[in-house]
Amino acid sequence: MVRHRPLTWVCGVKVAVFSPCGEPLLTSVKYFFNKGSKQRLVVRGASKMTFEVQKVKVYTSDGKEVVKGVSLSLVKPGIYTIMGPNGAGKSSLVNAIMGHQSYRLEGRVLLGGEDITKLSTHEKARKGITLAIQMPLEIEGVRVAELLSRIIKRFQGVSKTDEALRIARELLHLVGLSDSIMSRYFMVGMSGGERKRLELARVLAQKPRVALLDEPDSGVDVESMPLVAKAIEKLREDGAIVVLITHQPRLFKHLEPDHVYVMYNGRIVAEGGLDLVQLIEDKGYTWIAHHNGGR
Amino acid sequence: MSRARLLEDRPLTELSRDDIVEFSRRRKEPEWVLRRRLEAFEYLRSTPPDPKIDPLIEKVTYKVFIESLENPVLPTEEAIKAAERLGVRPEELEVLASGFSIDVDNVVVKAVLKYLEKKGVIFTSMDEAVKRYPVVKEYAFRGLHPQLNRKTAYHVMLWAGGPFIYVPKGVKIPQPLQGVFIIGREGLGQTEHTLIVLEEGAELHWIEGCTTPIALRYAVHLGGLEAFVKDSAKLYVASINNWLGEVHHMPVKRVVVEGDNAYAELTAIAFYSTTSNTAPRIDLRGRKSRGVIQNIALYRDKQRIHSAPLIRYEAPETSAQILNRTVVKDEAVEEFNGMLYAARGAKGATGFMSCNTLVIGDRAKSITVPAIGTEEKDAELSHEASVGRISYEKLYYLALMGFEEDEATWLIVNGFFEPVINKLPIDVQIEVKKILELALLGH
Numbered sequence: 160m161v162r163h164r165p166l167t168w169v170c171g172v173k174v175a176v177f178s179p180c181g182e183p184l185l186t187s188v189k190y191f192f193n194k195g196s197k198q199r200l201v202v203r204g205a206s207k208m209t210f211e212v213q214k215v216k217v218y219t220s221d222g223k224e225v226v227k228g229v230s231l232s233l234v235k236p237g238i239y240t241i242m243g244p245n246g247a248g249k250s251s252l253v254n255a256i257m258g259h260q261s262y263r264l265e266g267r268v269l270l271g272g273e274d275i276t277k278l279s280t281h282e283k284a285r286k287g288i289t290l291a292i293q294m295p296l297e298i299e300g301v302r303v304a305e306l307l308s309r310i311i312k313r314f315q316g317v318s319k320t321d322e323a324l325r326i327a328r329e330l331l332h333l334v335g336l337s338d339s340i341m342s343r344y345f346m347v348g349m350s351g352g353e354r355k356r357l358e359l360a361r362v363l364a365q366k367p368r369v370a371l372l373d374e375p376d377s378g379v380d381v382e383s384m385p386l387v388a389k390a391i392e393k394l395r396e397d398g399a400i401v402v403l404i405t406h407q408p409r410l411f412k413h414l415e416p417d418h419v420y421v422m423y424n425g426r427i428v429a430e431g432g433l434d435l436v437q438l439i440e441d442k443g444y445t446w447i448a449h450h451n452g453g454r
Numbered sequence: 455m456s457r458a459r460l461l462e463d464r465p466l467t468e469l470s471r472d473d474i475v476e477f478s479r480r481r482k483e484p485e486w487v488l489r490r491r492l493e494a495f496e497y498l499r500s501t502p503p504d505p506k507i508d509p510l511i512e513k514v515t516y517k518v519f520i521e522s523l524e525n526p527v528l529p530t531e532e533a534i535k536a537a538e539r540l541g542v543r544p545e546e547l548e549v550l551a552s553g554f555s556i557d558v559d560n561v562v563v564k565a566v567l568k569y570l571e572k573k574g575v576i577f578t579s580m581d582e583a584v585k586r587y588p589v590v591k592e593y594a595f596r597g598l599h600p601q602l603n604r605k606t607a608y609h610v611m612l613w614a615g616g617p618f619i620y621v622p623k624g625v626k627i628p629q630p631l632q633g634v635f636i637i638g639r640e641g642l643g644q645t646e647h648t649l650i651v652l653e654e655g656a657e658l659h660w661i662e663g664c665t666t667p668i669a670l671r672y673a674v675h676l677g678g679l680e681a682f683v684k685d686s687a688k689l690y691v692a693s694i695n696n697w698l699g700e701v702h703h704m705p706v707k708r709v710v711v712e713g714d715n716a717y718a719e720l721t722a723i724a725f726y727s728t729t730s731n732t733a734p735r736i737d738l739r740g741r742k743s744r745g746v747i748q749n750i751a752l753y754r755d756k757q758r759i760h761s762a763p764l765i766r767y768e769a770p771e772t773s774a775q776i777l778n779r780t781v782v783k784d785e786a787v788e789e790f791n792g793m794l795y796a797a798r799g800a801k802g803a804t805g806f807m808s809c810n811t812l813v814i815g816d817r818a819k820s821i822t823v824p825a826i827g828t829e830e831k832d833a834e835l836s837h838e839a840s841v842g843r844i845s846y847e848k849l850y851y852l853a854l855m856g857f858e859e860d861e862a863t864w865l866i867v868n869g870f871f872e873p874v875i876n877k878l879p880i881d882v883q884i885e886v887k888k889i890l891e892l893a894l895l896g897h
């Protein structure tokens with residue numbers, strides 16, 4: 160359920176609710192009276208969110224083709240996993256989608272039907288798509304509280320700092336981080352596991368429509384794995400399309416993906432459900448690639 | 455043509471001995487002040503011009519200089535706005551012109567003055583102080599003496615206005631005292647002189663803000679600050695400079711830490727000037743005394759900066775730090791030549807110099823040459839320097855969070871300064887953050 164403050168009233172009856180980036184978010188609007196009999200607006204169901212990657216090829220700055228034509232059409236919220244060995248092109252694909260300068264992308268990327276291929280990274284983020292990077296960077300001198308509250312204010316339409324900080328704390332608790340982390344500099348001196356969880360809290364703070372997660376489980380210890388899974392689950396609950404990159408099946412002890420893709424040598428070579436994960440464990444990526452004709 | 459007229463058109467570098475005598479008489483100064491001015495004049499006459507100093511002072515005429523002193527700019531709306539840019543609330547405003555004056559009609563200021571008076575603190579303008587308080591003669595121009603260098607000599611020869619603060623034995627002033635110096639006229643050479651004397655066990659935070667209400671076509675800031683710190687006394691000075699237009703910033707500063715276990719901290723926060731030539735100095739003369747010089751600055755456009763802080767150890771077991779944290783962007787060029795020097799007698803002196811620069815863009819430059827010198831073999835002095843750039847990866851990472859490049863740069867720069875700003879008095883922190891935001895985001 161998405162709940163937003165109405166930004167525009169028309170004739171006192173119709174209401175238009177927009178996401179922070181100006182996209183209409185509503186399909187239906189219902190009113191009800193709460194205890195104080197004050198009228199409140201409840202918004203149910205976001206607009207049909209789709210994320211499409213059409214015939215995408217990705218080249219590195221020295222001209223090497225690392226993604227050789229990938230198409231995905233994700234039309235409902237869920238966890239879509241891309242698995243594959245190192246060097247399959249998974250990270251290149253998501254970073255190229257977000258507009259990293261080291262890559263050149265051919266093909267189209269559509270968000271809710273809109274072509275966002277040529278937008279700059281921050282514009283894409285503001286449209287509701289973001290990426291949890293594999294190795295979160297330290298932002299020296301900027302406290303977790305400050306960064307998260309700025310993000311929450313922008314993406315969740317919160318104007319008061321107190322409220323933004325409250326939300327930030329909730330998100331940190333969700334990923335198993337304590338309040339004390341709020342006063343620390345962003346990612347500075349944190350362990351691998353803490354970084355990964357803070358990165359997920361950051362992504363959650365953006366309330367993305369599409370969350371690309373690049374190996375959120377790598378470097379995370381066994382005990383923290385359920386927390387990582389919980390954060391990803393929360394994204395799905397919030398109605399996001401989650402593209403989860405991993406090459407370790409261990410995360411699926413805590414999380415059930417809606418769909419699994421196998422990427423090998425720059426191509427999607429297989430897709431399916433959890434049974435495909437079992438097959439990967441049994442036979443390995445190379446076997447799958449060769450028995451699916453390198454599709 | 456009358457003599458006076460000729461004098462008025464003359465640049466400050468070409469004043470004669472008679473001109474100085476007349477200048478001092480106009481100001482009705484005691485004889486000893488004139489003597490110091492003339493010593494400075496003689497020193498200037500006997501030493502060759504400094505290409506970094508003289509050409510800039512030459513552009514200011516005596517006429518403009520004297521006019522601004524005798525017809526001070528009143529606190530106009532623009533001046534008040536300028537002060538607000540430095541974080542000073544209008545009710546605290548006590549300014550202006552090139553000097554320093556105290557607005558006694560102001561309720562807040564009155565209360566503060568009454569409190570200080572009760573404690574035996576003297577807080578008045580230097581113009582007044584040289585006439586009224588014998589203690590001034592004992593200290594004034596002993597640290598910034600006329601033979602120190604050409605820049606100091608110009609300052610001593612031409613000084614006018616500025617505050618005198620005397621804190622008696624054992625008095626700790628709880629709130630920072632603050633002064634604002636505003637260059638409000640074209641071509642002005644601002645030459646305020648700040649003199650601070652802290653007796654045994656005294657404590658003072660002095661915050662000085664220097665600014666211009668409007669973008670000036672040309673101005674020179676040649677202010678001076680000298681301070682004397684006795685046994686166990688603590689002095690904290692923060693200077694915040696935020697200039698607009700073509701302003702050449704060349705202040706002279708020297709703190710003499712005379713007492714044992716005394717402490718002095720000089721912080722300069724600079725956000726804009728066309729050129730800046732600074733060489734703040736602390737002399738540690740008391741046993742176990744400590745000194746810190748911090749420079750926090752954002753240089754941009756075509757600024758040319760030369761900073762050469764110096765801490766000189768002259769007593770045993772003294773310790774010191776020089777911290778230089780700067781951001782250089784656009785086509786600005788920074789040269790840093792800090793120095794820690796342990797003179798004979800500074801047995802067991804320790805010190806550390808840390809220079810960190812963040813360079814934004816391809817055309818900005820930073821040249822850091824820290825120096826360490828010692829005449830005592832057991833002195834332990836060290837330095838570290840780093841020059842870094844804002845990486846693309848960091849900008850990309852922040853863009854993933856929705857920050858566009860300007861905002862991301864501002865966040866990174868803020869973060870770069872944070873560990874240093876964080877230790878300043880809260881008033882100064884707020885001011886600095888406000889100025890930074892204005893400088894980087896334009897709002």
